[in-house]
Amino acid sequence: MSLLHNADLSAAFDRAARSYDRMVAANPGYHRQLRRSARRLGLSGGGLPGEGPGVRLLDLGCGTGASTAALLSAVPGAEVTAVDASAGMLERARSKSWPRGVSFVHAPAEGLAEAGVTGPFDAVFAAYLFRNVSDPDRVLAGVRGLLAPGGRIAVHEYTLSGRPAHRAVWTAVCRGLVLPVARRAGDGDLYGHLWRSVVEFDTAEEFARRMERAGFVHVRVLPLPGWHTGITHTFVARVPTAEEQA
Ligand SMILES: C[S@@+](CC[C@H](N)C(=O)[O-])C[C@H]1O[C@@H](n2cnc3c(N)ncnc32)[C@H](O)[C@@H]1O
Secondary structure (H helix, E strand, O other), rough: OOHHHHHHHHHHHHHHHHHHHHHHHHOOHHHHHOOOOOHHOOOOOOOOOOOOOOOEEEEEEOOOOOHHHHHHHHOOOOOOEEEOOOOOHHHHOOOOOOOOOOEEEOOHHHHHHHOOOOOEEEEEEEEOOOHHHHHHHHHHHHHHHHHHEEEEEEEEOOOOOOOOHHHHHHHHHHHHHHHHHHOOOHHHHHHHHHHHHHHHHOOHHHHHHHHOOOOOOEEEEEEEEEHHHOOOEEEEEEEEHHHHHH
């Protein structure tokens, strides 16, 4: 099972887009945990677009829109720009029904400015993205630059605790459940990448330090319940306020 990068990864997501929503529906708590992480941004109602100063959010790596829906449930009425590098995943997202103020952009996280995605945003949500990018430091630096002073970030990611038991659970779930189903659907490459990318990516502690090095402050690592314990975490942080930057 090899890791996929850039165009190969986007092509694998394009192929898997048709079955993606069914796969995640079989993952207990997938949507509930995304909503929990989105709420951890600590933002409330965004106001209706066009009716006062709304909250501007970026959903980076939005896929078929599961994280976009989670963001909207946490911050109703927000203006959301949802970005993904896979045209196939975006096509699925766009085919759903969205409130006013939600827009989808086909772009890599590494090329947001070129795609016309400009800040400042009040907050960024990135669910299951960072493991997949070739240069997470570069993407974190780009995100930091798009946030308003004091702007917030929530990263929801498979990041192992470092304890062998959690890694063993992850491998058992992938080998016993995820990979057999994915292979039958013809998506063995992508879900093989999923297993390996988690095992090889930062531990939760390492990713938190990576965020601090990128200039985020008040970085907190929050656990998620159920089988996600020690496997999936929410990372919340913010950029310094104008006063802190002065
Ligand atoms: C596992 S899916 C998660 C989708 C969604 N956030 C969710 O929670 O269901 C990861 C998404 O990240 C996108 N992605 C991976 N690398 C990317 C990159 N460098 N730039 C933008 N999107 C990327 C993929 O195309 C895919 O749709």
